[in-house]
Amino acid sequence: MILVQDLTKEFTDLKRGPVAAVKNVSFEVKPGEIFGLLGPNGAGKTTCLRILSTVLKPTSGQALVAGYDVARFPESVRANIGFMSCNTGIYDRMTAREMVEYYGRLYGIEEERLQVRIDEIFDTLQMNEIRDILGSKMSTGMKQKVSIARTIVHDPPVLIFDEPTSGLDVLVARAVLEAVANLRDAGKCIIFSTHIMREVEKLCDRVAIIHKGEILDTGTVQELIDEYNRPDIEEVFFELIREHKEKLSLT
Numbered sequence: 723m724i725l726v727q728d729l730t731k732e733f734t735d736l737k738r739g740p741v742a743a744v745k746n747v748s749f750e751v752k753p754g755e756i757f758g759l760l761g762p763n764g765a766g767k768t769t770c771l772r773i774l775s776t777v778l779k780p781t782s783g784q785a786l787v788a789g790y791d792v793a794r795f796p797e798s799v800r801a802n803i804g805f806m807s808c809n810t811g812i813y814d815r816m817t818a819r820e821m822v823e824y825y826g827r828l829y830g831i832e833e834e835r836l837q838v839r840i841d842e843i844f845d846t847l848q849m850n851e852i853r854d855i856l857g858s859k860m861s862t863g864m865k866q867k868v869s870i871a872r873t874i875v876h877d878p879p880v881l882i883f884d885e886p887t888s889g890l891d892v893l894v895a896r897a898v899l900e901a902v903a904n905l906r907d908a909g910k911c912i913i914f915s916t917h918i919m920r921e922v923e924k925l926c927d928r929v930a931i932i933h934k935g936e937i938l939d940t941g942t943v944q945e946l947i948d949e950y951n952r953p954d955i956e957e958v959f960f961e962l963i964r965e966h967k968e969k970l971s972l973t
């Protein structure tokens with residue numbers, strides 16, 4: 723469903739010169755799987771997800787999403803993905819239902835089907851009590867539910883979540899994680915970036931640890947714990963980053 727091979731993205735930064743935000747990254751994500759990208763600030767997670775969602779073009783390498791090459795068939799890729807970050811916008815002057823309808827229409831969903839789909843989503847995400855509330859009157863939790871609803875309104879097979887719980891309180895974050903897990907159980911192919919170890923432990927079927935644009939290792943949480951003989955994923959993470967920093971300082 724997602725196949726990334728040797729993906730590299732370089733930016734030209736006025737102060738720092740050329741910056742390789744993503745370096746020869748490769749991984750695969752299957753339907754019914756949540757693949758985590760775990761990395762500190764500036765690791766390259768957002769750049770990688772922006773390439774997958776066709777906002778940025780790769781400098782080299784290849785990424786296939788739902789069978790389409792992101793550089794050659796961006797429109798087909800966009801029809802097959804839903805993208806959500808922590809600051810996915812909510813319009814103040816629209817109600818929850820109007821917002822989800824608006825995005826459904828942008829995706830060209832035929833009206834009758836759209837209404838059925840929205841009823842279905844509002845039931846599953848338990849949003850019926852907020853359907854007529856305006857964006858300006860919503861709590862953060864309500865806004866996040868609307869963001870998830872608009873991300874999945876066209877029922878895409880691939881979902882991309884870029885730190886979706888950033889800045890949320892524990893209750894709202896938990897509801898978001900539950901919604902993501904339910905989408906996985908419904909067979910979606912999900913990529914999920916985070917710097918929160920607990921989210922990886924609870925949610926991700928496999929995880930790639932990323933630092934300075936490079937994937938340092940990939941596996942299930944248990945595989946990584948066993949491979950590095952550490953008590954938990956946090957310790958694996960710090961060990962890998964320490965080794966990588968050491969390696970970079972020698973080159």
Ligand SMILES: Nc1ncnc2c1ncn2[C@@H]1O[C@H](COP(=O)(O)OP(=O)(O)OP(=O)(O)O)[C@@H](O)[C@H]1O
Nearest residue numbers: 733734735741743762763764765766767768769770
């Ligand atoms: N448009 C740009 N121009 C120049 N450098 C950029 C640009 N976008 C990102 N970078 C650099 O690329 C690197 C990776 O950034 P990216 O935003 O992908 O990291 P991240 O893992 O998502 O971190 P964060 O959690 O802070 O968002 C950083 O060094 C960043 O400064």
